[in-house]
Amino acid sequence: MxxxxxxxxxxxxxxxxxxxxxxxxxxxxxxxxxxxxxxxxxxxxxxxxxxxxxxxxxxxxxxxxxxxxxxxxxxxxxxxxxxxxxxxxxxxxxxxxxxxxxxxxxxxxxxxxxxxxxxxxxxxxxxxxxxxxxxxxxxxxxxxxxxxxxxxxxxxxxxxxxxxxxxxxxxxxxxxxxxxxxxxxxxxxxxxxxxxxxxxxxxxxxxxxxxxxxxxxxxxxxxxxxxxxxxxSFMGAPAMNLLRGRLTADRQHFDVDDGPRIPIAGAGDAGVQVEANRETVLGIRPEHVTVTSDQPIPLPVDACEMLGADNLAFGRLGKQSLVVRLPYHQRPGSGEQLGVALPAAQLHFFDGQSGRRVN
Ligand SMILES: Nc1ncnc2c1ncn2[C@@H]1O[C@H](COP(=O)(O)OP(=O)(O)OP(=O)(O)O)[C@@H](O)[C@H]1O
Ligand SMILES: [Mg+2]
Structure with a gap:
């Protein structure tokens, strides 16, 4: 050897x-x-x-x-x-x-x-x-x-x-x-x-x-x-969701480019530890997006794919897409709306220019 x-x-x-x-x-x-x-x-x-x-x-x-x-x-x-x-x-x-x-x-x-x-x-x-x-x-x-x-x-x-x-x-x-x-x-x-x-x-x-x-x-x-x-985006199927935008000054919200301002769940008083007001890419895997009724982010669903053990819902935040992995029994039809949350602990942040990780 x-x-x-x-x-x-x-x-x-x-x-x-x-x-x-x-x-x-x-x-x-x-x-x-x-x-x-x-x-x-x-x-x-x-x-x-x-x-x-x-x-x-x-x-x-x-x-x-x-x-x-x-x-x-x-x-x-x-x-x-x-x-x-x-x-x-x-x-x-x-x-x-x-x-x-x-x-x-x-x-x-x-x-x-x-x-x-x-x-x-x-x-x-x-x-x-x-x-x-x-x-x-x-x-x-x-x-x-x-x-x-x-x-x-x-x-x-x-x-x-x-x-x-x-x-x-x-x-x-x-x-x-x-x-x-x-x-x-x-x-x-x-x-x-x-x-x-x-x-x-x-x-x-x-x-x-x-x-x-x-x-x-x-x-x-x-x-x-x-x-x-x-x-x-290369490792993981389906790929990690990548949303372009900027963190707000309080670092508890994310302004999605061509989309809504969304809260970051559990960001705490200090917000997430990433620079605000700067071109940023927020990443979250489809299995980490949670469905919630507590201050949900409204997510219109375009389509839902049944994989067998679970389902994939293809939603939209403004012009950007967000894929959510759902348990077997949850299968929204196209045109329906999900209420979701993006938990701070599961988020990845990348520089909007270089694509390198920043947190
Ligand atoms: N004999 C060759 N002559 C000229 N160019 C080549 C030759 N072999 C490979 N290349 C080029 O070198 C680059 C790398 O090729 P390589 O075969 O190493 O890729 P790969 O990562 O193995 O791709 P794949 O996943 O498709 O097998 C490609 O742009 C390919 O077109
Ligand atoms: Mg090869």
């Missing part, structure tokens, strides 16, 4: 397009770190550079104590699992899993022993003689994982390994990956744009935006204390 360290890593393509800028990241020995971000933000590029499949423009990548910038992929002792599985179609499952070991000149006995142990770990014993075309998507993904595990690498790199699977299989494989990590303890960097995967697998999450790191933190830190409107 090993640590992974990235220092001031940049990637520019064709001498101009900056794909990654100044990436600093420390993954501890045995840690499971998940990289999330919108499509095209550079997640795969970062993984490929770590694996040695793509060059870096500047900076250093270190695996353990060794700088690997110039080291060939096969010498880095990393294993990568791709979304596309990338299995050899003409080889059986056993041959696919064994391939990397054979290439390294391991003895046939030893190869067989390792393949058997890996197949056991992934419940692939019954499939060892099949070819990939005769496997389901989930089974193929498991073979791809087997091929990575069997090499006993210092570092696992996963690039959206579960995104081709249906929801049920994804949740099963998520649990398997968690168990495998608990057993093997291999340092892992895992790319996904599935929030549930990020929240459930990660010891720490790295949020990437347009080639730069927006925030690094535990799932709790990222969810409870997003450092920017980008992180606030």
């Amino acid at each position: 090993a640590t992974l360290t990235l220092r001031a890593v940049c990637k520019t393509r064709h001498g101009r397009q900056q794909v990654l800028r100044d990436i600093d990241l420390d993954v501890a020995d045995g840690e499971f770190v998940v990289l999330v971000g919108p499509s095209g933000c550079g997640k795969s590029t970062l993984l490929r550079m770590t694996a040695g499949l793509d060059s870096i423009t500047s900076g250093d990548i270190r695996i353990g104590s060794r700088i690997v910038n110039q080291i060939a992929p096969q010498e880095r002792n990393v294993a990568m699992v791709f979304q596309s599985y990338a299995l050899y179609p003409h080889m059986t499952v056993a041959q696919n899993i064994a391939f990397g070991l054979r290439m390294r000149g391991m003895s046939a006995d030893k190869v067989q022993e390792r393949v058997a142990a890996t197949a056991r770990m992934l419940s692939l014993e019954a499939l060892l003689e099949r070819k990939p075309h005769a496997l389901s998507g989930g089974q193929r993904q498991r073979v791809a994982m087997g091929r990575a595990i069997v090499r006993e690498p210092a570092l696992f790199l996963f690039d959206e390994p579960l995104s081709n699977l249906d929801a049920k299989l994804r949740s099963q494989m998520r649990a398997e990956i968690r168990n495998l990590h608990a057993r093997l303890g291999t340092t892992s960097l895992y790319v996904t744009h599935d929030q549930v995967e990020a929240m459930t697998l990660a010891q720490r999450i790295v949020v990437l935006n347009q080639g730069g790191i927006e925030q690094i933190g535990t799932p709790e830190q990222i969810y409870e204390c997003p450092q920017s409107t980008f992180v606030a």
Whole structure:
């Protein structure tokens, strides 16, 4: 096992397009770190550079104590699992899993022993003689994982390994990956744009935006204390409500741009600890908006979506929208009005210009 360290890593393509800028990241020995971000933000590029499949423009990548910038992929002792599985179609499952070991000149006995142990770990014993075309998507993904595990690498790199699977299989494989990590303890960097995967697998999450790191933190830190409107709206489904406006001088009310003046529930005599009369974005998650009859904020509802366990009401405050998560039995029709409150303890405030957190 090993640590992974990235220092001031940049990637520019064709001498101009900056794909990654100044990436600093420390993954501890045995840690499971998940990289999330919108499509095209550079997640795969970062993984490929770590694996040695793509060059870096500047900076250093270190695996353990060794700088690997110039080291060939096969010498880095990393294993990568791709979304596309990338299995050899003409080889059986056993041959696919064994391939990397054979290439390294391991003895046939030893190869067989390792393949058997890996197949056991992934419940692939019954499939060892099949070819990939005769496997389901989930089974193929498991073979791809087997091929990575069997090499006993210092570092696992996963690039959206579960995104081709249906929801049920994804949740099963998520649990398997968690168990495998608990057993093997291999340092892992895992790319996904599935929030549930990020929240459930990660010891720490790295949020990437347009080639730069927006925030690094535990799932709790990222969810409870997003450092920017980008992180606030990226993590969480549905996204956090973000209302543009200004706090009033008493800091107990918020003037919604193109909307009403609304009270902040439980703000206390001193009001919330954020500068008044300044362009501000107020954030609140849909599950934190409460329904109340005590000095409610009137919220006209445009539509209500039934999710199963609960409902989402899509309301309006002037021209800005506010989504509220409601319990199963509460399902307002469109055109109805809800009375809601925004509790001070659940509010997030961001600078209206920079989008950075201010409280
Ligand atoms: N081989 C390439 N040549 C030129 N540009 C590339 C190449 N590969 C990726 N890019 C560009 O680099 C940027 C980052 O791509 P990357 O594949 O790392 O994004 P990503 O975060 O993995 O996205 P996704 O979530 O869609 O997989 C994108 O703008 C992409 O168009
Ligand atoms: Mg990608």
